[in-house]
Each structure stands twice: as structure tokens, then as C-alpha cells.
Amino acid sequence: MNPNHSPEGFKARYFPYFMAAFFMVCLSIGCAVSLASATYFAGYADRSDYSTFSLLVLAVLVFIGHFLMVRGRRWAVWIIAFLYCASLITVVSTYSFQPHRGVYMLGLLFPLIGLLLLNSTGHRQMRESLAKLHHERRQKRQHH
Template identity: 35%
Template sequence: MSGVPSLKPFLLEHFPAFIGVILAGCLGGSAAISLAASTYFSDVPMATNATVSWFVVIAAALFVANSNFLVVRGRAWAVWAMVAFFTVCLLVVLPTLLYRPHWFIYGESLFWPLLGLLLINSKGYRSMVKKLVEVRRLREAAKAGL
């Protein structure tokens, strides 16, 4: 990349995969938390269950937002945080089959993390991360030159 990269072509090419990972993280995390709350913790009083689930959803949303912010800032290692998040979502959801949840809720809870992992593994997302790392290096080089 020589000179200042143009933002519009970059966004047109990479924005769908990037926002798809964020949406899959939000939807997959909330689905996993909801399914876990209604199966593993069904004996807990509803008010306590709802309060704890709300705090866990907020923590998961902050984690997803922070990880994707680090990816935008050119930190390629933050992609592994999202991979770990989707893996944890899958590991939470898979055993709930023993509780016989509704088939649609169970399928949706599996779909979003798998979609997120698929998007992270796509060629477009990988090239986006490479370009963002390159932009970070250019930014650091320009800062060091000043």
C-alpha cells in the first residue's frame, strides 16, 4: 500500500464480513446465554436468572465490541478472541440438547457461532485483517518518523 488508502473501496469490499462477525457475535452470544439460562439454570428464580443473564449479555457485548475494535486498530491477535468467543458459545449450547430445547432455538443457537467462525475464516475477512495490520504499521511508521 503506497500513499493513503481510500476508505470507500475498502468498506465496500470488507464491511459485510466485518459487520457479519459482529452481528453473529451479538446474536450467538445472546442466544447461548438465553438457552443456558432456560436449561442449566431453570431452577433459579426468574428474577435472579434475568438479572444475571442481563449482566452476562452486557459483558459479552462489551467483549465482542472490544475485540472488533482491536481488529479495526490492526491487532490481528484479537481475531483469536472472537474465535474463542464463538467456541465458548458452541460449547455452552451443544450440551443443552439433553434438556430437549425447542428445535428452532437450539438450531439458531448453533447457527450464529458457526456463521461467525465461517466469516472469520473467509478470504475477505482474512484480507481485511491483513490490510488493517498494514495500515497500523504505516501509522506507527509515520508516528516514528515525526
């Protein structure tokens, strides 16, 4: 991060991008798990257990991806992009089961908006600034 910029200015500029992408991945995963549960696990008595376990595992992946991205790891955005793509593929694969139209449309919309956000100029600038900050911190640790 440029020393001329304050942390408050950084947060004010990039926090909306970060939170919008975060909520889009959460909503994408929620729709995908909901549709997969209603279609692929419809006959199972334990389908709520499968859904809960899936959501917990995916929540950990979302946390790890965002935590590493905030810590300046450039490659961590691929974890988040993978989650968007996996959600999108899961939702599209339920089409032949004639899922609920509203959930299906939202399940398509959320990952596409999320991928668009990841590719936006603001999100790219945020990741670049976080990577520069990570590089500066690593150089300071090496000199001390």
C-alpha cells in the same frame, strides 16, 4: 492499506464481512445465553439478572475484540473466535436438557457461520489490510 485505494473503496469492499461477523457473534451469544438461562438457571428467581449481566460482560468482550481488530491488532480475532467457540460449546451442552429446537438449531448455526466468516478470504484480507495500516501508522509516529 494501499495508498491507491480510497477509504470509501475499502469500506465498500470489507464492511459486509465485518458487519456479518459482528452480527453473527451477537446472535451466537444471544442464543447461548438464552439456552443457558433456560436450562442451567431455570430454577433461579434471579435468572434474568444473571442473563443480563452475562450479556453485558459478553457485549464488552465483543466490543473490545472488534475495536482492537479494527485498530490493526492481528491477535484480536482470537477474542472473537473464542466467543464463537464458547457460544457453540454452551449451546451443545444444553442438548441433554431438550431445549427449544429452533433456538438450539440457530444456536448451532450462528457460531458456525461466524467461524466460517472469520476464515473467509474477504475477512482475512480485511484484517491484513488493517494490520498493514496499523504498521504504517506506527512507523509514521516513530519517525516524527
